[in-house]
Amino acid sequence: MRILFIGDIVGKPGVDIVTRALPGFRRQESIDLVIANGENSDNGSGITPAIYRKLIAAGVDCVTLGDHIYRKKDIITILENQDNIVKPANYPPEAPGKTWAVVRAENGREVAVFSLMGRVFMKPVDCPFTKADQILNEIPDSVKIRFCDFHAEATSDKQLMGRHLDGRVTAVCGTHTHIPTADEQILPGGTAFISDVGMTGPHESILGRRIDKVLQATITFRPIPFDVATGDVQISGVVIDVDPKSGKGQGIRRIKINEKQAEQLEDELED
Numbered sequence: 001m002r003i004l005f006i007g008d009i010v011g012k013p014g015v016d017i018v019t020r021a022l023p024g025f026r027r028q029e030s031i032d033l034v035i036a037n038g039e040n041s042d043n044g045s046g047i048t049p050a051i052y053r054k055l056i057a058a059g060v061d062c063v064t065l066g067d068h069i070y071r072k073k074d075i076i077t078i079l080e081n082q083d084n085i086v087k088p089a090n091y092p093p094e095a096p097g098k099t100w101a102v103v104r105a106e107n108g109r110e111v112a113v114f115s116l117m118g119r120v121f122m123k124p125v126d127c128p129f130t131k132a133d134q135i136l137n138e139i140p141d142s143v144k145i146r147f148c149d150f151h152a153e154a155t156s157d158k159q160l161m162g163r164h165l166d167g168r169v170t171a172v173c174g175t176h177t178h179i180p181t182a183d184e185q186i187l188p189g190g191t192a193f194i195s196d197v198g199m200t201g202p203h204e205s206i207l208g209r210r211i212d213k214v215l216q217a218t219i220t221f222r223p224i225p226f227d228v229a230t231g232d233v234q235i236s237g238v239v240i241d242v243d244p245k246s247g248k249g250q251g252i253r254r255i256k257i258n259e260k261q262a263e264q265l266e267d268e269l270e271d
């Protein structure tokens with residue numbers, strides 16, 4: 001079976017390309033389940049209930065988030081009430097949202113999804129490694145396919161999480177830096193791993209934001225809003241092949257879908 005994981009969706013350009021390309025891509029690649037990180041989907045920061053619903057309607061089965069999770073507070077009701085969206089599991093227990101979700105793939109298999117946050121250059125949170133152990137104990141044994149989005153800054157931390165969970169989860173895929181890494185691999189225990197899958201949104205940008213604005217703010221220290229950019233919109237993600245019985249990862253490859261390809265996917269679906 002196949003899982004598609006989509007990296008941090010940034011702003012309207014990111015949401016739009018996912019909406020356009022996903023139905024066709026799901027069919028073309030025989031994808032059974034789609035997980036997407038939506039932490040930047042509302043104007044670059046946070047997610048709204050409307051965007052959450054739009055992503056689900058487009059074919060996303062489960063939404064993960066990150067440090068921008070609560071920027072739009074209306075999402076809290078969704079986090080508390082829906083079973084296909086998770087908060088970073090090592091946030092305080094008092095923080096709204098669920099620590100893991102079990103969603104059903106198109107082939108009928110159950111898949112557990114959780115996310116963790118790193119601690120380097122990020123808000124202090126509980127230890128992601130011990131939290132991961134705790135979550136793996138909570139997920140029913142019958143759910144063999146287990147996916148971890150590790151939302152962290154440091155590649156070393158991400159590799160450590162991959163090794164820590166190797167053989168115990170199907171995949172550890174990194175998010176947050178918005179820059180993809182080329183270290184995708186199946187670890188010795190059968191866990192699909194990549195340090196960062198990159199972002200989904202305008203790539204003619206600095207991490208999805210307008211280059212001129214970020215540059216001005218960096219040089220002058222003036223308070224300049226980092227508007228979401230518009231050029232060269234692409235989906236970044238990974239496709240993971242999974243042995244549904246054991247839950248082991250069998251293959252992982254990076255994917256990019258640009259605007260032209262999104263248009264083709266849309267056209268093919270209409271034919």
Ligand SMILES: [Fe+2]
Nearest residue numbers: 008039040176
């Ligand atoms: Fe992000």
Ligand SMILES: [Fe+2]
Nearest residue numbers: 066067068176
């Ligand atoms: Fe982030």
